[in-house]
Structures are given as structure tokens and as C-alpha cells.
Amino acid sequence: NAGVTQTPKFRVLKTGQSMTLLCAQDMNHEYMYWYRQDPGMGLRLIHYSVGEGTTAKGEVPDGYNVSRLKKQNFLLGLESAAPSQTSVYFCASDAGAWNQPQHFGDGTRLSIL
Amino acid sequence: DQQVKQNSPSLSVQEGRISILNCDYTNSMFDYFLWYKKYPAEGPTFLISISSIKDKNEDGRFTVFLNKSAKHLSLHIVPSQPGDSAVYFCAASLPYNTNAGKSTFGDGTTLTVKP
Numbered sequence: 001n002a003g004v005t006q007t008p009k010f011r012v013l014k015t016g017q018s019m020t021l022l023c024a025q026d027m028n029h030e031y032m033y034w035y036r037q038d039p040g041m042g043l044r045l046i047h048y049s050v051g052e053g054t055t056a057k058g059e060v061p062d063g064y065n066v067s068r069l070k071k072q073n074f075l076l077g078l079e080s081a082a083p084s085q086t087s088v089y090f091c092a093s094d095a096g097a098w099n100q101p102q103h104f105g106d107g108t109r110l111s112i113l
Numbered sequence: 114d115q116q117v118k119q120n121s122p123s124l125s126v127q128e129g130r131i132s133i134l135n136c137d138y139t140n141s142m143f144d145y146f147l148w149y150k151k152y153p154a155e156g157p158t159f160l161i162s163i164s165s166i167k168d169k170n171e172d173g174r175f176t177v178f179l180n181k182s183a184k185h186l187s188l189h190i191v192p193s194q195p196g197d198s199a200v201y202f203c204a205a206s207l208p209y210n211t212n213a214g215k216s217t218f219g220d221g222t223t224l225t226v227k228p
Binding site: 004033040041043044045048058090092099101102103104105106 | 117
């Protein structure tokens with residue numbers, strides 16, 4: 001009964017390094033999302049996907065790229081990490097129906113030094 | 114311009130009393146509203162929701178009220194329990210055919226229930 005799994009849970013990077021955050025869901029959901037949460041703030045949408053092979057920009061997409069090669073996986077990439085990208089990143093998925101809530105992973109805590 | 118606002122960053126109540134968390138929105142096109150609950154080091158989990166065609170939805174100790182004319186919704190927890198201590202996020206969604214399911218989240222209210 002895994003739901004949404006995020007890998008890794010913690011990571012420390014140096015400025016300029018690259019990395020990929022992995023999100024996997026086992027609920028056969030069509031829609032997947034990546035959010036970031038900064039202290040005292042809500043969840044801000046980075047990118048989302050409405051199905052395998054599709055991606056779209058959210059509210060704060062700059063500095064990030066995503067891919068959805070398989071329906072169950074949604075990858076978030078940072079090509080050249082910056083201190084402003086220090087945050088907690090949450091992945092979520094839902095069935096794509098009108099009134100279905102999102103299911104969230106437990107987050108990835110990313111620090112950029 | 115923040116479309117969903119939770120103006121109280123924190124709320125403290127005594128165990129057994131009522132907790133009332135508030136949320137205001139600016140976009141009259143929002144037609145579905147959700148509350149999520151988040152414990153430290155965990156992701157948000159869905160708590161309760163309400164469609165814009167209703168003004169109240171109840172689930173056990175949790176009730177959400179929607180006042181469309183005031184663009185305001187509230188979450189009532191009665192009676193409050195220490196295990197309810199968490200961050201509560203309000204979220205709002207546009208009609209699905211215009212929004213691809215995206216929700217706009219408020220900044221959250223941290224509820225502390227004291228024994």
C-alpha cells in the first residue's frame with residue numbers, strides 16, 4: 001500500500017550541481033504534480049503531467065525540468081542547482097476526475113549550499 | 114496576487130473545544146474546495162472537500178462550510194483532539210475542463226490542540 005513514493009528523502013547539493021528527484025505512484029493515476037513548499041508558504045506548483053508522455057508548466061517552473069516516460073513515474077530535474085531552490089519538494093497524483101483529491105508523497109528535503 | 118488566503122498562520126485551542134480554520138478566495142470561478150492536513154515530515158493528506166453547489170459538508174468531527182457570496186470557507190473540528198495538531202491547507206480548484214485538475218493552495222494554518 002505504498003501510494004506515492006519519493007526518492008531521495010534528503011539531499012544536500014552544491015551550487016551548480018544537477019540532480020533528479022523521482023516520484024513513483026502505484027494507483028494507476030493519470031495526473032501527477034511536483035510542488036515546492038518554502039517556510040511559511042503554501043504549496044506552489046512547479047510542473048504537472050496529465051498523462052504518460054505529457055508535461056506542462058505550473059506556477060514556478062524556472063530552473064526545473066520534468067519527464068513522464070512511464071505512467072507511474074514523474075521525474076523532476078535540476079540542471080544547475082541554486083540556493084534559491086532549497087526547499088521541500090512534494091510529488092502528488094490524482095485520478096484526473098473532477099472531484100478527486102491529490103495523494104502526496106512524504107517530500108524530499110533539498111538543501112543547496 | 115494570492116487567490117487563496119489563510120489569514121491566520123496559527124491557532125491554539127483547548128482539547129474538547131471547537132477549532133475553526135478560515136480560508137478566503139478571490140476567484141469566483143473556483144468550484145471545488147478541499148482541506149488537507151499535514152504532519153511534520155509527512156506529505157499532506159486529504160481531509161474533507163465541498164463542491165460549490167453545496168454550503169456544508171460533514172464527515173465525523175469535521176465540517177466544512179462554504180459561503181460563496183463572501184468567497185469564504187471554514188473548517189470546523191468538534192471536539193478538537195491533540196492528534197488534530199497539524200498544519201491545515203485550504204485548496205481550491207477551477208472547473209476541470211479549464212484547469213487540468215490543478216489546485217491552488219493557501220499558506221496553511223498551524224493548529225495546536227492543548228491537552
